[in-house]
Amino acid sequence: MTDAPLSAPQAGVGRSGRVALRLRAVSGTVIPVLAVIAALVGLWYLACIPMNAQQSVLLAERGGAEVSPATASERRDVGGIALSLRNPDPALALAFGQDRPVLPAPHQVAAELWGSTVGLRVTSKRSLVFHGWITLSATLAGFAVGTGLGILLAVGIVHSRVMDMSVMPWAIVSQTIPIIAIAPMIIVVLYSIGVQGLVPKAVISAYLSFFPVVVGMVKGLRSPDAMQLDLLRTYGASGAQTFWRLRLPASLPYLFASLKIGVAASLIGAIVGELPTGAVRGLGARLLAGSYYGQTVQIWSALFAAAILAALLVAIISGVERVLLRRMGLMR
Amino acid sequence: MMLVVFALVLWAAGWALNVRLASGPAADTGTAQLAVPALFGLTLIVMWELIVRGLEVPGVILPPPSAIGFAFAGQWDVIWADFVQTFVKGALSGYVIGALAAFAVAILADRFDFLKRGLLPVGNFMAALPIVGTAPILVMWFGFDWQSKAAVVVVMVFFPILVNTVAGLADTAAMQRDLMRTYGASYTQTLLKLRIPAALPFIFNGLKISTTLALIGAIVAEFFGSPTLGMGFRISTSVGQLALDMVWAEIVAAALAGSAFYGIIAVIEKRVTFWHPSHRG
Incomplete structure (x- = not known):
């Protein structure tokens, strides 16, 4: 690709500027990103060899092969890298297909992920779609409530000086607190008064998404500058009109930035909410069960399912943001 | 019940004081910037204490702040x-x-x-x-x-x-x-x-x-x-x-x-x- 600016003489010759822009974006980001991802996957495969070396060598020994420190107790003191260097053949051959590897290979995780989403009925207890939906429903319920309350509080803060001075410092301080520590207590307390299932997790999700939305929304509602506010005053606009026609539209870019943080926090809240009670359904429960029974492939696939879910949620919000802001002329 | 009523009265009083502080002439001083949120937080904690004691909420659901302080x-x-x-x-x-x-x-x-x-x-x-x-x-x-x-x-x-x-x-x-x-x-x-x-x-x-x-x-x-x-x-x-x-x-x-x-x-x-x-x- 040439690096000539699009505005250069004859830049439009041959293909249109838009096509050139797309092509340049491809070579500008897509190729480096793919290279970095490929490097990460390569590193992952490479790391599998020493990480799984103990078990590979053990399997080879059981299969009747000669291994270098002959007994398992001697091998325990040898590091993974040294062990795979002394037994290169079994370490290489057996690293990527074990049942309970220390580090599963990427293709094992991908196969498990595929098998437990597409390969099973959605209602099956082992289907990640089923567990993902349990977590997602709590996330969405909590996110909706948290965002709604957050926006309401932000509107109150912007319009009332007392609320601003009383509540805003606490909202900011609360961002520095590991709120997630409250999660086990919320679960147990709500359980003891007879509430369980989706609601406690949604409460945690709502709580985690609440404060980012408040802080971002206050910033957004305050973003119109004095000139714009003065203009509306010269039009004789009422307070409500100023809010609906100026403050609210101006706050949207800030709101969407907060929503992206908030939805990721909500998902984390729902997952962590499944940990302390030993829940049997949901992605957090899959993580916990996997860690109890040493099912590493299951942990990794649940982790990736959670990551994909988070990425999808953020992508949906970004998509809505792009369409909405472009229609409103707030984004080029 | 008395304690709950007292808590609500206290809330109203604290809020009224904050309104006066925030809309008064001293609102932009550093003291007021600190006093208003502090007063708000304090009122909340005292209300929590009074309501938990007034309604006799069991400690396994919500302990009063004093118990947390003692712990x-x-x-x-x-x-x-x-x-x-x-x-x-x-x-x-x-x-x-x-x-x-x-x-x-x-x-x-x-x-x-x-x-x-x-x-x-x-x-x-x-x-x-x-x-x-x-x-x-x-x-x-x-x-x-x-x-x-x-x-x-x-x-x-x-x-x-x-x-x-x-x-x-x-x-x-x-x-x-x-x-x-x-x-x-x-x-x-x-x-x-x-x-x-x-x-x-x-x-x-x-x-x-x-x-x-x-x-x-x-x-x-x-x-x-x-x-x-x-x-x-x-x-x-x-x-x-x-x-x-x-x-x-x-x-x-x-x-x-x-x-x-x-x-x-x-x-x-x-x-x-x-x-x-x-x-x-």
């Missing part, structure tokens, strides 16, 4: 030991390692444009993921003690600091870089004298975001297994014993630790980036 003072040595285990050993060591690693990778990424263009989208993407889910894996690898907690913290703080540092290193104007070139400055000189100082506000932004993440990582990792010590361990076991005053005391300790950690980083930032517009004047 905090009475079990101080336990809380301190948990704090050292979780915060000093787990969170702080992981935070330092993660920050240094992110910083090193950021400088590498800045040196090689290809790496930067590839790593930045990946890093931004990773920063939004529920990384805390790696906790069970890392606990399995590094054992139950603080090393596994530090590992979780390293992974959690790495990407926010990386992304912010890379963005900061790119934040010099062409004019400034040209000036350095006219001085005949080498890459290292430009990096040390111009680009790292210019990146500091961004770096501190990443460091401040990561203070909370570090504590969250250390606490949640303890839910997956820990020695019989630590804030996350204490919270999950005390919840199981329905000793909610202890849970709240640990939460207070975690909140204080988190705010102090953030505050210290913010103070250092103010000292180091005194020249930045947001700190001047």
